[in-house]
Amino acid sequence: MTKKISIVDIANTLNISKTTVSFILNGRAQEKRISEELVERVLKLVKEVGYKPNSLAKSLRTGKSNIIGLMVEDISNPFFASIARLIEDRAYEKGYRIIYCSTDNDTGKTQDLITMFRDRHVDGYIMAPPSNIDDDVRSLLKSGSPVVLFDRYLPEVETDYVVVDNQFSTYNATRHLIEQGYSKIAFITFSSQQSQMMDRVTGYKNAMKEAKLKTFIKEVDFNRNEELIIEPIHAYLKKNPTIDAVLFGTDHMGTCGLKVINQLGLKVPDDIAVVSFDDYDVFKLHSPPVTAIAQPIETIADNIITLLLKKLDNGNAQTMQKITLSTNLNIRNSSKQVVKAV
């Protein structure tokens, strides 16, 4: 291993102080009244010896690392993986690098990750926040670090965020099922107190109430073991054989639901119509293809990174922006009207 050239080596070679070299390399020569002749000598030597400043040391001096910390719920979920990828691309084009982590929706783990990011001098934070993280986000904002939330927001914290219109999306999808002639429509979702999940239930409830239909809501606890998600859906659909359509609250829930429907030997849409939140290859390639609420993933990523870079460029004192984007209901054969035998 060859020893790296340091500022001290440069200073010793030219017989000047380390501080002078540092001022010159940080563009503060004029401010510090360092002669142009000396500046030229230093820059010439720097070029000759191939000195590269350590970027961490640089960020300790300048307070800027050009790194953004991104916290998603679970990187193995296709929605978060796609968003993370697009944000990484957009940021890279603008000279920022992204480092990301999964929070598991675990408040303690998220706090730990925030500490790690803070200590590594990231410039800003993008976060799909878990519950009870309000104080930590407030403290980041107070310390001058921009934070952009996405997917869900914290009702009690004043911050920028990018979300979709969850309530209208499930209202609209439920309306679609009602218009196709279904009436025993179930909503199967993860039990959660997060804003996006609460809004999805509300949208479904509102559409059912408006049509004077009875609601069928099944909330399943999240578990890393997929079998423990499949089992309660299986039990619920078996116990409620009159259900003729189901709206799944997330892509993960929809995929588990399709596995259950396969296990039960139910035909889609003849025995049961299917619509899911989030759209991805599993739904597009299913036979029949599955109607899905598509989030505008590229627009979400664009908005997140634009918001954050604006804050980084102009300081953190501006107005907060709360962006709500509309989704698209991609209607496919899994929810089309079926003429039933009388």
Next chain:
Amino acid sequence: MTKKISIVDIANTLNISKTTVSFILNGRAQEKRISEELVERVLKLVKEVGYKPNSLAKSLRTGKSNIIGLMVEDISNPFFASIARLIEDRAYEKGYRIIYCSTDNDTGKTQDLITMFRDRHVDGYIMAPPSNIDDDVRSLLKSGSPVVLFDRYLPEVETDYVVVDNQFSTYNATRHLIEQGYSKIAFITFSSQQSQMMDRVTGYKNAMKEAKLKTFIKEVDFNRNEELIIEPIHAYLKKNPTIDAVLFGTDHMGTCGLKVINQLGLKVPDDIAVVSFDDYDVFKLHSPPVTAIAQPIETIADNIITLLLKKLDNGNAQTMQKITLSTNLNIRNSSKQVVKAV
């Protein structure tokens, strides 16, 4: 914003030097002959004021950050997303945090990410390496940073790695198609000089040669725009209508291939049998379900993290371990024998 308590504050309050406080907090009191009485006074005050050492400053002192840098090709690919997730879990259980990035298989971007990780004092590296990164990996190893490669390895660099038996996997899958009575078997894959992709082609070629069958190999350039992957597959299958089976080289290629087969209105397996490398929900839920070469994702993740932690705990001087794991051919209806009309 409340000012954070620093070592200097502690030192000033007790009227002792900063260095003494630092020695005490780093467990070097005895070595530095600091009195037990003073140690107790410092620790008592530290507790009272709730001083928390900055972990970056700590890692600058101790040379250990408990952070591992993970570089995958593309985090939006389900294979890499699942591996990343499992590695993150395993590492977290052992007290390590993972920060990850996508390399895009771009050598320049990967070098840039390595610099970032190095400057942020990560303890070790896990990497699915792009081409021409040999010197950078060698330089990390020389500087004492453990590096574990996965998915592919660098034939010219002596390092630990975890891969699967790619050559046997495609040989075996091709044999399966031959045994089911298919003879015009195509191999459609990404053009790549990486070890895992070269091995996959070789396995297919060997099985075809052994059976004295003509090979049909289509290599498609990787593109972020899926349409530019679908088009050449579409053109190839249209131009070669006698092909009766196809083995896809990756999950992404397989998914694009299924879209083409849908577009062309081909029935699986009657018109064309399908097998793909990598197994995931798209293949499991397809009608008919798609035969797939499943990589042992959990075992891969376990081995990677075990190898790296061993190096971190025992220093980097040990023997290198090169681990090759077997895959599992999950045979489903997309490749079963079809009795053809004569």
